[in-house]
Amino acid sequence: MRLIQKVGEWFDLRLQLGTPIRETAKHPVPRDTASWFYVFGSAALTCFILQLVTGILLALIYVPSAGEAWNSLQTLNHGVALGWFIRALHGWGSNFMVAIVLIHMVQVFLFGAYKFPRELTWIVGVLLLLVTLGMAFTGQVLRFDQDAYWGLGIGASIASRVPVIGPWAVNLMLGGPIIAGATLSRFFALHVFVIPGLLITFVGVHLLMVLKLGINEWPMPGRVVRRATYMQEYHQLTHDEGIPFVPEAVWKDIFFSCFILLAIAVCAIHFGPFGPGGQPDPTIIQTAPRPDFFFLWLYALLSFLPPAAETPILLIGPAIGILVLLALPFVAGEGEKSWKRRPIAVLIIFLVAVALGTLTHLAEHTPWSPVMNAWSSEPIPPQYVHGRTALEREGALVFQAKQCHNCHSLNDKGGQRGPALDAVALRLTQDQLIRQVIQGGGNMPAYGKNLSPAETTALVAFLETLHPANQKPARNVSQAVTLGESEVSPR
């Protein structure tokens, strides 16, 4: 024991870090902040440290070369002892880190912690969110599979829409004219050197300010932040009735970090590593690229935006979003902190959560995408062809052969790009069906050139049978009047 103390003293005489560390540990914090709501910042830091360690471990094997990366990931998964586990830890650690950073941000927002004097802490926090998302995106690229390859194509297509400098931005992003070795190399440099450097810097500044300015006190309704008096009030809260950070508050941080690490490890063991998916060979086109979980909402948004509005929204939307986040502490730097007195803040969080959740859910089902193989894999339900005429069955055949099923579902099977056709005869008359098939419209291609008159007749005859047995199909009343009842085909 004496020896350890002596060694410690030897180092401290030279480093002189003992006193500042003790002071930092013992610094008083408001009593209420020793709460389970205040553990997310430290948990995010724990995730980052895990990412740092597992990232370095992966770099021992990974080859950042377009020709070799995929193979080196296979080696990591199958050829190196527990390589799969390190990959799984890194992948799940990434998901947990993004999730915890978001939760931390929501908590800080709802607790009014961005208000005076912590404006800069919030701004650095916004930068931390951006670099965390940057790490998630570049990391997805390093998992150099089909999704990564086409994901880069999507990134390049978005970059190319920037006015004037678009094409140059694409070349800069890809490191050349196409997605290739140079692209992977520069994303490797970003993921391993540039963004982590920024991340470490921002984390340092963020933590320094948390220590200098003190942790945000528990918001009490009616305790209003004013620039003139806040510092003194906070001083009172901490020094008169505060508690030392270590150990009174920190034990909850430590326990929660343990829990998060355990949860990441359990996910890693149970679900295993992410991919890699198919080989990054652009001549293999039988692929449906999808982004990772935290970018799914964007994937959904890109398919729902009207074409004309897409470019401006894509380019201006993120800038506005980031500006709003950065401007928040300056617009609302004073006033109530408690969420109980800030209904609009609660409503915003609720709306954003519902919007992102809905878009993510939709992106997991991709109703906007044709089901590429539905025409050959999903049969027409038997009840739709049972007891039908030869012409109607011929129409069912046309329905399959012309890939109508890829976009239209029958009995909940098939694509959802277009409307389900189980009861289409209730909505459209014969003439309307013919017009819709031949001319298209309403986001449907025109099939006039691709169907012979006989095929169109058969297809429409089949579509006219699609209605519930107890409901009559739509019919054109004026047609019956002009042509006389006998001329209209009875059904």
Next chain:
Amino acid sequence: MSAENGISRRTALMKLGVFLNGVIGVFLAVPIVRYLLSPVTRERKVGYDSWLSLGGLEQFPTGQTRLATYRNPLVNDWDGETGSIACWVRRVDNQTFQVFAINCAHLGCPVRWFPQSNLFMCPCHGGAYYQDGSRASGPPERGLFQYRYKIENGKLLIKAGEMPTPGQPVANRAGGKPTCA
């Protein structure tokens, strides 16, 4: 007085030192920026595109659309499979072709050809195109990108080498009508 002079002299020397560092910094920044911009500047002079063969005309039957692949003109040894690019070749008649980029005009995903319904469909956001590459439905704002082509010694050649993207002037120029060289 002399002390004051000394301080001002040392301050002046310090400022001179800072200035010299600034000059050297700028001197070093120029090549660094030049290096970083090399994908834009160096290759741009010669251009990324060049004429590439897709193979003999007999591979492309009249009235059909077939997948063809080529090796990008500018590749490195370590590019692996990423240096190979696919495209769709439609032979309209004996001498008329349309060569479409594989990339959807929306966000670059690989479009697939369905000969039964004569449509190109995109798996990402549901864009669809007619057989002549014009937009049929979905989020794309325009038809498929087309490569310029020419026929030489019974071979189909296309001018390619750069990934087509919506903002690219080259892609927009080549789009629309087939341009026969």
